[in-house]
Amino acid sequence: MPLAAALMNLLVNLSSRFSIQYLEQLPLRQLFRLIKQLEKQYGNR
DSSP states (O other): OOHHHHHHHHHHHHHHHSOHHHHHHSOHHHHHHHHHHHHHHHHTO
8 A cells, every 4th residue: 555545544544533623733743653653553453
């Protein structure tokens, strides 16, 4: 899966869990850290 598609997929999953407003308030650096953590979590399945 291309990275862009994977990120979009991840954002869709995130938006169903967290509100969009919450995601928009996060600084980008923090958001990327969150994405990295989720990648580790889902990668270990």
